[in-house]
Amino acid sequence: MPQWVVTDPDIYQLEVEKVFSCTWQFLAHESELKEAGSYVTRWIVNDPVLLVRTNSGELKAFLNSCTHRGVHLCTADFGKKKTFTCPYHGWSFNLEGELIGIVAGDKVYGEEMDKSEWGLRPIPRLESYRGMIFANLDRNAMPLEEYLGGMKWYFDILLGRSDGGMEVRGIPQRWVATANWKAVQENFAADPYHVQTTHRSTVEMGISPSDPLYASYGHAIVLEHGHGINVATSKTGRSIYPFQATPELMWPMFERNLSPEQYDLLSRTTVFVGGVFPNLSFVSPVHGTEGHLHNYLNFRVWRPLGPDKVEVWCWFMIDKAAPEDYKEAAYRGYIGSFGSSGTLEMDDTENWSRIVQASKGIMSRDKELNYNNVANYLMGSGKFEPDENFPGPGTAYPTTYVDFISRGLHEYWFELISKDLLDAGEEAK
Amino acid sequence: MNAELHCEISNFLYHEAYLLDHRQYKEWLDLLSEDLVYQMPIRVTSDNKDASNLVYEMKHFEETKKSLTTRVNRLYTTSAWVDNPATRQRHFVSNISVAPGSRPEEYRVRSYFLFKRSRASDIETEQLFGEREDVLRKENGEWKIASRTIYPDQAVLSVMNLGMFL
Numbered sequence: 324m325p326q327w328v329v330t331d332p333d334i335y336q337l338e339v340e341k342v343f344s345c346t347w348q349f350l351a352h353e354s355e356l357k358e359a360g361s362y363v364t365r366w367i368v369n370d371p372v373l374l375v376r377t378n379s380g381e382l383k384a385f386l387n388s389c390t391h392r393g394v395h396l397c398t399a400d401f402g403k404k405k406t407f408t409c410p411y412h413g414w415s416f417n418l419e420g421e422l423i424g425i426v427a428g429d430k431v432y433g434e435e436m437d438k439s440e441w442g443l444r445p446i447p448r449l450e451s452y453r454g455m456i457f458a459n460l461d462r463n464a465m466p467l468e469e470y471l472g473g474m475k476w477y478f479d480i481l482l483g484r485s486d487g488g489m490e491v492r493g494i495p496q497r498w499v500a501t502a503n504w505k506a507v508q509e510n511f512a513a514d515p516y517h518v519q520t521t522h523r524s525t526v527e528m529g530i531s532p533s534d535p536l537y538a539s540y541g542h543a544i545v546l547e548h549g550h551g552i553n554v555a556t557s558k559t560g561r562s563i564y565p566f567q568a569t570p571e572l573m574w575p576m577f578e579r580n581l582s583p584e585q586y587d588l589l590s591r592t593t594v595f596v597g598g599v600f601p602n603l604s605f606v607s608p609v610h611g612t613e614g615h616l617h618n619y620l621n622f623r624v625w626r627p628l629g630p631d632k633v634e635v636w637c638w639f640m641i642d643k644a645a646p647e648d649y650k651e652a653a654y655r656g657y658i659g660s661f662g663s664s665g666t667l668e669m670d671d672t673e674n675w676s677r678i679v680q681a682s683k684g685i686m687s688r689d690k691e692l693n694y695n696n697v698a699n700y701l702m703g704s705g706k707f708e709p710d711e712n713f714p715g716p717g718t719a720y721p722t723t724y725v726d727f728i729s730r731g732l733h734e735y736w737f738e739l740i741s742k743d744l745l746d747a748g749e750e751a752k
Numbered sequence: 753m754n755a756e757l758h759c760e761i762s763n764f765l766y767h768e769a770y771l772l773d774h775r776q777y778k779e780w781l782d783l784l785s786e787d788l789v790y791q792m793p794i795r796v797t798s799d800n801k802d803a804s805n806l807v808y809e810m811k812h813f814e815e816t817k818k819s820l821t822t823r824v825n826r827l828y829t830t831s832a833w834v835d836n837p838a839t840r841q842r843h844f845v846s847n848i849s850v851a852p853g854s855r856p857e858e859y860r861v862r863s864y865f866l867f868k869r870s871r872a873s874d875i876e877t878e879q880l881f882g883e884r885e886d887v888l889r890k891e892n893g894e895w896k897i898a899s900r901t902i903y904p905d906q907a908v909l910s911v912m913n914l915g916m917f918l
Contacts, residue, residue: 399799400907493810496794498909523831528822634908639810658814659822664792666826669834669913676871676912 324698324733326687329503330679335630337740338504342601343368345461345739347470349603349624350374350384352638353454354490360403360418366626366634367460372446373397373407374456377418382451384458385420385443396443401494407443416443453482454489455622472547473716474599480585481595481607481620484577487643489620492654495636496663502675503682504602504627505736507635510671511606511623512551512598513728515539516702521670534558539724541592542710544717549600549735551728552717555593562593567618568609570649573642584714597728600735602627610660617653621661631679637662700726700733761861761888762848764895769843772917775835777824780917781817785889785896790815792902792918795882806903812914813902820917834915840870841916853887858898861886865902867918869911878911880904880918 328334348367351374355363362375364387371387373396389396389409396416397407406423408415413426420443425432448459450467452475457467468475482489500507510517518531518538525531541555556562566574566589578586595607602625609616620640625633639657641650661668686692703725713719720727764783771780784790792813798805815823826832847864867880887899902918 397799398797400796402799402803404799493807494794494796496810496812497907498911498913500912520831521833524826524829524833527829527831528826655814655819658811659819663812663909664914666823666832669915670832672912673833 324700325696326682326698327696329506329682330630331688332630334740335627338601338736339368339627341740341742342736343460343627345459345464346601347450347457347459347464347467347599349599349622350456350458352489352491352622352640353382353451353456354488354643355401355494356382358403360405361401362397362404363401364397364399367446367458368627370460371395372458373443374458375418382449382456383418383420384446384449386446388444389414390422390441390443414441420445453478455482470548471599472550473544474546474550474552474597476585476716477544477552477595477597480581480589481605482640484580484585484589485573485642485644486576486580489640490643492639492641492650495638497634497636498663499628499632499634500672500675501631501679502625502633502672503631503679504625504633505732506678507625507633507675508598508600508602508604509729509732510675511596511604512600513543513553513726513732515541515543515553515555515596515723517671517674521674522667524670525667536724539722541723542713542719542721543723543725543728544597544713544715544719545727545731546717549732550598551731552595552597553723553728554588554595554715555723556591557593561591562609564593564609564616566590567593567607568616569618569642570646573645576644588714598732600732606661608660610656615652615656617649617656619653619657621657631683635663700729702726757859758848758850761850761859761895764888765845765848765861765863768897769845772843773841775827775838777827777917781821781824783895783897784817784820785891785898786817788815788817788820788897789899790820790897791900792904792914795904795907797907812904812909813918823917834913837872839915842868843918844868853889855889857890859888861888865918867916869916880906880909880911882906884918 350365350372351363356376359376359378362373365372365374372384373387374384377383387396391412391414394409394411396409406415406417414422415424417423422438422441446458447462448464450457452467452471515538519535526533540557544552577589593609598604605622607620609618622638624636628634639654641653658664659666707720707725709718710721768783790813791811793811794807796805796807827835844866845863849862851860853859863884865882865884869878882904885901886897889896889898
């Protein structure tokens with residue numbers, strides 16, 4: 324991956340048009356829309372999205388823009404409503420997106436105007452898996468489940484291990500980081516190698532082990548469509564925190580909800596960290612700042628605001644069936660480690676900004692000045708073969724200190740941004 | 753509320769800002785009571801003007817003296833990159849009002865804050881602004897912060913991280 328690609332404005336424009344317009348984009352978790360009339364507003368890069376639960380309990384997503392003059396219809400982050408009324412001329416829409424009210428309608432438009440033609444514009448595709456609601460701007464996109472592919476098996480563990488699944492606590496935290504979306508996606512999906520240096524303060528504090536390879540034990544799993552997940556265990560292949568330090572009373576429930584292979588993997592794993600291409604990342608760690616260790620699930624969307632800026636959306640999730648005091652302690656563990664004030668998060672943000680700072684110059688662009696002008700993604704190449712005995716789907720390498728997931732991410736990224744360019748080239752011949 | 757008390761409490765808050773701006777975090781911890789409640793709810797855009805535009809269920813900070821001590825100790829390691837190289841930060845405190853608290857020796861103190869941060873040679877400065885609601889208590893003749901709630905004005909924080917204390 325050439326360094327200039329990270330922050331190049333033309334490449335960024337291609338990404339907006341060819342990556343974000345036809346991949347599945349995470350909008351919300353079902354627990355954020357509990358009852359009829361509940362809604363949340365989200366973004367797919369620059370497209371404002373209104374996601375509602377209708378009176379029949381169905382989920383619907385619309386472009387959050389009035390069909391009259393295009394005004395951003397609902398600017399609240401979340402809420403409950405029966406109708407959405409545009410503050411400009413007063414056009415109002417119901418939960419089904421139908422235009423139901425026009426101020427002075429009959430007098431100014433007469434019978435000729437067919438209201439049914441002026442409803443809110445539906446987002447072409449809306450599908451969910453394990454409570455995770457995704458949208459796609461491409462009408463012809465492959466189904467969500469096909470897109471997730473092997474990731475479903477891991478989502479079944481992360482989101483389906485408990486009765487009732489996971490629930491979002493409150494709302495996502497949001498803040499803006501100086502970073503490129505690809506770099507931050509890689510940071511979670513493909514890069515346990517950064518842990519020992521970026522997060523060395525946790526070692527100095529005695530929170531993490533001092534073994535410099537501690538983050539490498541486990542598997543890096545390359546999945547289709549640029550997805551990947553790292554399953555961190557320990558030197559012995561078995562975590563010292565069985566079932567991620569969850570209460571023992573939950574384990575029989577895990578066993579009931581998972582296959583024997585999934586149950587065994589969960590029993591041996593300390594951290595699951597990965598990403599769904601292009602810009603959804605997650606981490607399920609064992610953490611805490613008060614001396615007690617707890618597990619939680621953190622999902623984040625990196626909404627691009629340009630080649631060198633992302634708006635981070637960070638959700639905290641916890642097993643609905645977990646004991647209340649455990650939920651509270653896990654929440655505090657999250658606040659101290661990840662999210663807007665997380666101590667691990669804040670060291671990451673400094674590094675992300677330093678990548679974009681140093682990638683905009685002539686030497687990172689110029690082929691003549693090419694001192695290996697390509698970022699290094701060689702870790703593990705030719706050194707490790709896939710572990711055929713790993714129980715889950717995907718290509719699993721026997722250490723997480725490898726760049727295979729990044730390479731898979733880049734390959735799919737290149738496939739998407741070069742798609743019609745290559746077709747056009749073929750036609751020109 | 754008498755002017756002398758108002759002046760005393762104002763000076764205490766200015767001193768606190770001075771300690772934070774000069775990275776004297778351990779000295780700052782000494783200003784906090786052992787039973788401290790320190791929190792920063794999330795500001796949101798809500799759909800009607802009567803609804804609260806603050807969310808308390810999920811917050812940006814949810815701290816105790818113990819967890820803040822952990823945060824401070826981390827900043828004194830050699831690898832807390834958020835503060836290494838150190839950023840330059842400035843806490844501006846204003847609009848201080850003092851009212852009697854629920855117990856004798858306790859006062860409810862409201863103040864506005866503006867936080868500015870400069871990183872490396874970056875010409876863009878980061879900022880946060882909003883309001884704080886504190887409970888200050890006199891313990892053995894010294895002022896302590898017994899409770900602080902920070903209300904940011906932004907729904908999307910325009911800082912890369914909350915590596916500072918507010």
